[in-house]
Amino acid sequence: MSQLRVHNLTMSVDGYVAGPEQSLQHPLGVGGERLHGWMFATRAGRAMLGGEGGTAGVDDAFVVRGDVGVGATVMGRNMFGPVRGPWPDEEWTGWWGPRPPYGHPVFVLTRHARPSVTMEGGTVFHFVTDGPESALARARAAAGGADVRLGGGAATIRQYLALGLVDHLHVVVAPVLLGDGERIFEPAADLAFRYECAPPVAGDGVTHLVLTRRPR
Template sequence: MPRLRVHNFSMSLDGYGAGPGQDELHPLGVGGELLHEWVFATRPGRAMLDREGGSVGVDADFIVQGVEGIGATIIGRNMFGPVRGPWPDDKWTGWWGEDPPYHHPVFVLTHYPREPVVMEGGTTFYFVVDGIESALAQAFEAADGLDVRLGGGANTIQQYLRAGLLDEIHVAVVPLLLGSGERLFDGIDPVARDYTCTELVASSVAHMRLTRAV
């Protein structure tokens, strides 16, 4: 049965998945880029940027696992861009240039409708205004039997956690303190005990896979 999965979500030691003050110059908030240095030190991470070299091993393996068997992705509006409120125009098409790294349908949670945005490489952004369950149903249909990846950010993951819809979450705990920003596991008390750690691997970061009890 297809699952909803989170992969390679980087979190600081003090629980933040992004820094404060996201804007066009700081896509991950101030200091948030430090959480992802481990990704772009790996060979598959550098390949996302069309760069050669990079490490192989545990970290690289987790990056690869994050795209295996995935047919669609769900992201929050903040992950798509810094634009707030009604869409002023169609100019903003994401952080990733003309060929985003998804290469499959991506469903963006928003309160404001917008026509789909077709990008190079097979990525199309669809804007969902009627809630997380609708986005998940559309993503599963588009994935055609494959799993759906939940890309974040933190608030989006919390919504799916609290609703009991997230099957698996892989968190990479990075050995640094951010001090402020967006916490990943705030407000999940009702469902916290439904998840158990099924994998723990240490490398340059601590990889933890949490799986929801069936």
């Protein structure tokens, strides 16, 4: 059964996955980029940016695992870009340049319709205006039996968590304080019953936690 999976979601000690005041200049909010240093120290993380070298230990294994068995991605509009409201034109095609690191169909949740955009390397951005369940259904169909990866941002992950649709949630706790920003976990009394958390795995300066949905 095709799963919906979140990977490498990095959280500060005070519970934020992005800092405050997100903008074009600070897409992860002020200080938010400090969360992700661990990932760009790994071989897989560097390769994602077109670089070489990097560590090949536990952290790298987690990054690699995030791509295995994934046939499509769903993301929120904030992860796709900083543009708000109706699309002024079709110029913005994501943060990732002409060849995004997906290589498969990506479904972007938005309230504003837009034609699909085909990028280099197999990534095609589709814009879904009829809600998260529809986006997931379309992603599942496009993945052809493989899993669907849920990107971000925080609001999109919260939305799918609240709908009970996330099967696998890999959270990384970084020894960083952000003070304010976007949380991933909002009060949800049934969360404790719906998910179980594996024992923590020590990485290189971060801690990996994997939540999986309990069988219904």
